[in-house]
Amino acid sequence: IVGHLQRTTVKEYGAELLTRSHMVFELQGALDGEARHGVMVAHYQPQVDYTRGVLIGLEALVRWQHPARGMVFPNSFIPLAESTDKIYQLDMLVLAQVCRDMRAWLDAGLPVVPISLNFSRRSLLHPQVIPDLKLLLARYDIPGEMLEFEVTESQLLETVELVAPRVAEFRALGARIAVDDFGTGYSNLDAISSFPFDRLKVDRQFVNGVAASEKVAGLFHLIQGIAELFKAELLCEGLEEEADLQWLAQRGADRVQGWYFSAARTPEAIVRILTQLRDRAAHAEPLTVAQLRA
Ligand code: C2E
Ligand code: MG
Ligand code: MG
Ligand code: MG
Numbered sequence: 001i002v003g004h005l006q007r008t009t010v011k012e013y014g015a016e017l018l019t020r021s022h023m024v025f026e027l028q029g030a031l032d033g034e035a036r037h038g039v040m041v042a043h044y045q046p047q048v049d050y051t052r053g054v055l056i057g058l059e060a061l062v063r064w065q066h067p068a069r070g071m072v073f074p075n076s077f078i079p080l081a082e083s084t085d086k087i088y089q090l091d092m093l094v095l096a097q098v099c100r101d102m103r104a105w106l107d108a109g110l111p112v113v114p115i116s117l118n119f120s121r122r123s124l125l126h127p128q129v130i131p132d133l134k135l136l137l138a139r140y141d142i143p144g145e146m147l148e149f150e151v152t153e154s155q156l157l158e159t160v161e162l163v164a165p166r167v168a169e170f171r172a173l174g175a176r177i178a179v180d181d182f183g184t185g186y187s188n189l190d191a192i193s194s195f196p197f198d199r200l201k202v203d204r205q206f207v208n209g210v211a212a213s214e215k216v217a218g219l220f221h222l223i224q225g226i227a228e229l230f231k232a233e234l235l236c237e238g239l240e241e242e243a244d245l246q247w248l249a250q251r252g253a254d255r256v257q258g259w260y261f262s263a264a265r266t267p268e269a270i271v272r273i274l275t276q277l278r279d280r281a282a283h284a285e286p287l288t289v290a291q292l293r294a
Contacts, residue, residue, distance in 0.1 A: 024084050027077060030064060031089045038066035042094045042101075043264035044115070046273070047235060050245060051254040055277065057148070059116040059257065060098050061264045062090065082120055091123040092132060098147070099140040101267050110274040111281060116148040116178060121155035125162060130169050137173070144174030150201065151177070153185030157192060164195035171196070178235075183223050192230060200227040204238020204258070211247035224253060261293055 029037030040062055047057040064072035081087040098115050105112045123129060137144055149170060156163060156179055167177050178199035179192075183206050202223050210216045227234040236248055239258030248256065265273075 020080070023077070023080060024086075026066075027064075027081060027084075027086060030066075031086060031093060036067065038064055038069075038072075040090060040093050041065055041266075042097050043266055044270045045257060045264040046262045047116070047255065047257040048261055049254055050249050050256055055113055055273070056255060057114045057116055058270065059118075059150070059264070060094055061118070062094050063264075078120070082122060085122075087120045088123045088126045088129075091117070091119050094118075095133070096136060099136045099142050101270075102142055102146060103140040105271065105274060108271075109278065110271070111277050112146070112274070114146045114148055114176070116150050118180065119149045119151050121151060121158070121163075124149070124151055124156075124166055124170075129166075130173075133170075133173065133175075145176075148176040148178050148199065150180040152180045153182050153187055156180075156197075157185060157187040160191050160194040167195045167197070171198075179232075183219065189226070192226070197230070197232055199233045199235055200230070202234065202236045202253075207236045207238050207244060207248070207256075207258070208240060209244065211241070211243040217247075220253075221251075224251070 026037045030040055033039075042060040042062050044058040044060055046055055047059060048054065049056045062074050062078075064074075064077055066072050078087070078090075081090050095117055098117055102112055102115060136142070156177075170177055176198035177196075178201055179197055180201045181203040182200045183203045200223070202220065206216055206220045206223060208216075210220050224234060233255065234253055235255040235257060236253055237257045239245055239248075239256045239260045241260065245256065245260060248254070
């Protein structure tokens with residue numbers, strides 16, 4: 001039916017509405033655990049310290065494993081989840097998987113690193129979030145220090161008077177707060193200075209091609225200065241090219257994440273990496289960054 005409607009321009013809008021409402025329906029089904037609508041699974045992208053040659057963290061990135069559509073990426077359903085009030089359920093589902101995975105990895109004696117999760121503003125401000133987080137930390141016996149919550153600059157720095165007290169509650173549990181996609185949110189420095197945050201993630205547009213463009217390099221230096229001013233850790237995302245990596249490392253920006261090292265991988269693939277790390281550590285051989293890429 002949708003295909004037929006899409007052939008006519010007049011009815012095209014109707015077809016889109018049908019698709020959108022159907023997607024909302026399926027999204028709710030997937031969130032409620034109805035297998036015919038697929039499942040939400042977090043994959044993990046490694047974060048590395050290039051100079052030290054170590055894995056420093058993993059970022060959980062959700063994928064919708066859909067029986068008909070295959071793997072659906074978050075940009076095509078997160079906005080829908082945000083605008084239909086389903087985002088809290090989704091973010092908590094991912095948080096629960098992260099805690100479950102981390103507990104399993106700890107129990108298996110694997111060298112577990114902190115995990116970063118993406119949280120929408122709505123989830124951060126949700127009235128239940130702190131009690132729910134405490135419950136999960138207790139259930140899986142996970143120290144709050146092992147979690148970092150990433151909120152995009154534009155969502156975090158809007159109405160800071162609401163956000164700042166909540167950020168303090170997260171940090172009181174030991175969790176870290178990261179400003180995601182930094183440099184894309186038009187934030188003012190006054191808003192940034194309203195509360196402490198732990199990490200600033202440089203958006204990939206200031207990372208990709210930084211070695212070849214004076215303008216990008218200049219913007220990168222500004223962002224690095226802001227991170228220094230606020231004593232936040234800098235992490236560069238979206239790193240794809242060796243030349244950019246070298247440029248960044250020469251300027252002390254050695255915490256990086258990007259396809260150059262690895263895309264997000266399934267939990268099973270992460271277990272294989274952590275197992276290698278453990279076995280090498282037993283022989284006092286650190287896993288090199290080159291091996292991480294393999
Ligand atoms: P983000 O948090 O900024 O995550 C980085 C995105 O860039 C991810 O896309 C990642 O796969 C992609 N990426 C990583 N390395 C590279 C690279 O070298 N080059 C390029 N071009 N891209 C790279 P993904 O997984 O499609 O996620 C998109 C966005 O969806 C995320 O952006 C995040 O804002 C949001 N998101 C993902 N998972 C969740 C979640 O569980 N909850 C919420 N609320 N948002 C989520
Ligand atoms: Mg992120
Ligand atoms: Mg980002
Ligand atoms: Mg993003």
